[in-house]
Amino acid sequence: MSEFNGTIVDVRTRAEFSGGHVAHSVNIPLQEIMDHVEEIKAMKSPIIFCCASGGRSGQAAQYFKSLGVDCENGGGWLEVNHRFNS
Known part of the structure; x- marks a missing residue:
C-alpha cells in the first residue's frame, strides 16, 4: 500500500x-x-482526480493544472483504489 497524503477527487456522478x-x-x-x-x-x-476510466478525470486534471494546482489524472477509480488501498 502506498501512503498518500493528498486528496482524491472522484468526478463521476453521484449515482456512480x-x-x-x-x-x-x-x-x-x-x-x-x-x-x-x-x-x-x-x-x-x-x-488525484479519478472517474470510471480516466476521461473525465483527465479533463478535470488538465483544467486544474492550468490553474497551477498540483494534481494528476489518476484514471479509473478502481486503479486508484488498488494503488492506495491494496
Missing part, C-alpha cells in the same frame, strides 16, 4: 460514486466542478 468509490475520496461530479473551483484549489495537494 454511490456504487463504489475509493475510501476517503471526495465526490464532485465533473458537471459541477466549475462551482467548486476555490474549494478544490484549497484541498490538500497533491490532488
Whole structure:
C-alpha cells in the first residue's frame, strides 16, 4: 500500500460514486466542478482526480493544472483504489 497524503477527487456522478468509490475520496461530479473551483484549489495537494476510466478525470486534471494546482489524472477509480488501498 502506498501512503498518500493528498486528496482524491472522484468526478463521476453521484449515482456512480454511490456504487463504489475509493475510501476517503471526495465526490464532485465533473458537471459541477466549475462551482467548486476555490474549494478544490484549497484541498490538500497533491490532488488525484479519478472517474470510471480516466476521461473525465483527465479533463478535470488538465483544467486544474492550468490553474497551477498540483494534481494528476489518476484514471479509473478502481486503479486508484488498488494503488492506495491494496
